[in-house]
Amino acid sequence: MSAAEVPSAVPSTTAEDAGAGPAFDVLAGSFAGVEGTQPVRVVGRVSGLRGMTVLVQDLPLPVGSLVSIPQTEPSPGLTGGRLGEVIGLSGSRAVVMMLGALGGVRAGDAVVGLRPQRTVGVGWSMLGRVVDGLGAPIDAGGPLHNLSPRAIDPPPLPPMRRRRIHAPMVTGVRAVDVMCTLGCGQRVGLFAGPGVGKSTLLGTIARNCSADVNVLALIGERGREVKEFIEGSLGSEGLKRSVVVCSTGDESPLMRIRAAMVACSIAEYFRDHGRRVLLMLDSVTRFAHAHRQVGLSAGEPPASKGYTPGVFAAMARLLERAGAVEPGPGRAGGSITGVYTVLVEGDDLTEPVADAARGILDGHLILTRQLAHRGHYPAIDVLDSVSRVADDVSDESLRTARRTLRRCIAAYRDVEDLVQIGAYARGSSPEADVAIDYWPRINELLRQGSAEREEFDRARDRSVKLAMEIAAALSRPARRVG
Numbered sequence: 158m159s160a161a162e163v164p165s166a167v168p169s170t171t172a173e174d175a176g177a178g179p180a181f182d183v184l185a186g187s188f189a190g191v192e193g194t195q196p197v198r199v200v201g202r203v204s205g206l207r208g209m210t211v212l213v214q215d216l217p218l219p220v221g222s223l224v225s226i227p228q229t230e231p232s233p234g235l236t237g238g239r240l241g242e243v244i245g246l247s248g249s250r251a252v253v254m255m256l257g258a259l260g261g262v263r264a265g266d267a268v269v270g271l272r273p274q275r276t277v278g279v280g281w282s283m284l285g286r287v288v289d290g291l292g293a294p295i296d297a298g299g300p301l302h303n304l305s306p307r308a309i310d311p312p313p314l315p316p317m318r319r320r321r322i323h324a325p326m327v328t329g330v331r332a333v334d335v336m337c338t339l340g341c342g343q344r345v346g347l348f349a350g351p352g353v354g355k356s357t358l359l360g361t362i363a364r365n366c367s368a369d370v371n372v373l374a375l376i377g378e379r380g381r382e383v384k385e386f387i388e389g390s391l392g393s394e395g396l397k398r399s400v401v402v403c404s405t406g407d408e409s410p411l412m413r414i415r416a417a418m419v420a421c422s423i424a425e426y427f428r429d430h431g432r433r434v435l436l437m438l439d440s441v442t443r444f445a446h447a448h449r450q451v452g453l454s455a456g457e458p459p460a461s462k463g464y465t466p467g468v469f470a471a472m473a474r475l476l477e478r479a480g481a482v483e484p485g486p487g488r489a490g491g492s493i494t495g496v497y498t499v500l501v502e503g504d505d506l507t508e509p510v511a512d513a514a515r516g517i518l519d520g521h522l523i524l525t526r527q528l529a530h531r532g533h534y535p536a537i538d539v540l541d542s543v544s545r546v547a548d549d550v551s552d553e554s555l556r557t558a559r560r561t562l563r564r565c566i567a568a569y570r571d572v573e574d575l576v577q578i579g580a581y582a583r584g585s586s587p588e589a590d591v592a593i594d595y596w597p598r599i600n601e602l603l604r605q606g607s608a609e610r611e612e613f614d615r616a617r618d619r620s621v622k623l624a625m626e627i628a629a630a631l632s633r634p635a636r637r638v639g
C-alpha cells in the first residue's frame with residue numbers, strides 16, 4: 158500500500174536527508190527537487206472507472222506514485238487539481254484514486270506520472286499556519302517559504318535510535334499531570350465517545366503544555382469543527398507555536414490519510430531540529446476509516462468489521478512514528494510525544510480500532526460520558542486511565558501521592574451508589590469514610606476549567622499535600638483499632 162514497501166528507481170528522502178541547518182535545507186530542496194521527479198515520462202490512459210477509483214492502462218508505476226490527469230477543459234475551484242495516487246493493481250491496469258473530485262474524468266484521458274515518492278515540503282515558516290493534506294496553506298497567511306522536502310512515509314525509526322523516556326511532558330491539565338503523568342516521546346490514546354470533550358482537552362493541552370512545537374492533525378472532522386477548534390479551543394496564543402494540518406470528512410480518503418502522515422513528517426522535521434514536539438491526531442478512528450475506504454477500493458479483502466488488514470498495519474506505522482531519538486550526526490535529539498484520539502461508542506473498547514490502538518500505544522486516557530454529564534471536566538476517568546511511563550518521569554513524592562489518591566478514589570467508587578441514595582452507613586468501612594470526607598477536595602483537584610492553567614510544580618505540591626492529609630486520616634482509625 159505504501160511507496161516504501163515497493164522498490165523504486167529513485168532513492169527516498171529519509172529522516173537523515175532532512176538534517177539540521179538552514180544551508181542544508183536549501184541544498185536539500187534542490188537535491189530532492191531532482192530526486193523527486195519522475196525520471197522517465199510515463200503516460201497511461203484511463204480505461205475504466207470502478208467505484209471511487211480510475212483504472213489506467215499502460216501505467217507501470219509503483220504503488221504510492223503521484224499522478225495527474227491533465228484537464229482538457231479547466232474547471233476552477235477543484236482542490237488538489239486533478240491529482241491522484243496509485244493505490245493498487247488490477248490485472249495489468251493501475252488502480253488510481255483521485256486526491257480531489259473524480260468528476261470530469263473521461264475514458265482515454267492521459268494519466269501522467271509525477272513522482273514515484275510521496276513527499277511534502279516542511280519548514281519553520283509553517284509555525285502558526287493551517288495546511289492541507291498536501292502541505293499547502295489553507296489560511297489567509299500567504300505562501301510558505303524555505304521548505305525542504307521530506308518523505309511522508311519514511312522507513313521506520315530503528316529501535317536503537319530511540320531514546321528511553323525520562324523527562325515529563327507537562328500538559329497543564331492537573332488530572333493528567335498528577336494522575337497519569339506523560340513523558341516526552343510517549344504515545345498516548347485519548348479514548349472517548351463523541352461530544353465528551355476531546356477537542357476541548359486537546360486545545361487546552363496545546364495552549365498550556367511544555368512542548369516547543371505542537372503539530373495538530375485534524376482528520377475527518379466536519380468543516381465547521383475545524384474553525385471552531387482553531388479559533389475557540391486553540392486560540393491565537395496556542396496557534397503561534399502550532400502547525401495545524403487538516404483534512405475534513407468530505408475530502409478524498411487519500412487526502413485524510415496524507416494529512417495524518419504529513420503531520421507526522423512535520424513533527425519529525427522539528428524533532429530532528431532538537432525540539433520537543435507534541436503531535437496530536439484527532440482522530441485515529443477517522444484515519445482508519447479512510448484507510449478502510451482506500452483498501453476496499455484497491456481490492457483488499459475486509460477482515461474484522463469491514464476493516465482491511467492494511468488498516469492495522471498503517472495504524473501501527475503511523476503511531477510508531479512518535480518517540481524520542483538519540484542525537485546523531487547532523488541531527489539533534491528531539492522527541493515527538495503523540496496524543497491520538499480514538500472514538501469509542503458506548504464503552505466499547507474492544508472495537509477493532511480501539512483495540513489495535515491500545516495494543517500499540519503506551520498509555521490511554523479515557524473520557525467518560527457519565528463524568529461529562531455531571532459537568533466534571535475534563536471528563537477523565539483517572540482510575541481507568543494509565544500512563545505506562547508515569548512512574549519513570551515522576552519523583553518519589555508524586556508517585557506516593559498518586560498511589561494514595563488512586564486508592565482513595567477506588568474506595569469512593571465502591572460505595573458511590575450507596576452514598577448517592579443516602580444508604581451508606583458511616584463506619585462500615587474506615588477507608589470509605591475517609592474517601593467520602595475528602596471527595597470534594599479530590600474532585601477540586603481533578604476538575605479544571607478549559608481556560609485554567611496550572612504550573613506543574615503547584616499541581617504536584619497540591620496533590621502531595623492532599624495525599625499526605627488523606628494518608629494521615631487513613632492511619633488514624635487503624636491506630637484506634639490496634
Ligand SMILES: Nc1ncnc2c1ncn2[C@@H]1O[C@H](COP(=O)(O)OP(=O)(O)O)[C@@H](O)[C@H]1O
Nearest residue numbers: 350351352353354355356357358534535606607
Ligand atoms: N473543560 C470543559 N469545560 C466546560 N465544558 C466543556 C469542557 N470540555 C468540553 N466541554 C463541553 O463539551 C462539549 C463538547 O466538547 P468537544 O471538545 O467538542 O467534544 P469532542 O471533541 O469529544 O466531540 C463542548 O461544547 C462543551 O460544552
Ligand SMILES: [Mg+2]
Nearest residue numbers: 355356357382
Ligand atoms: Mg471533536
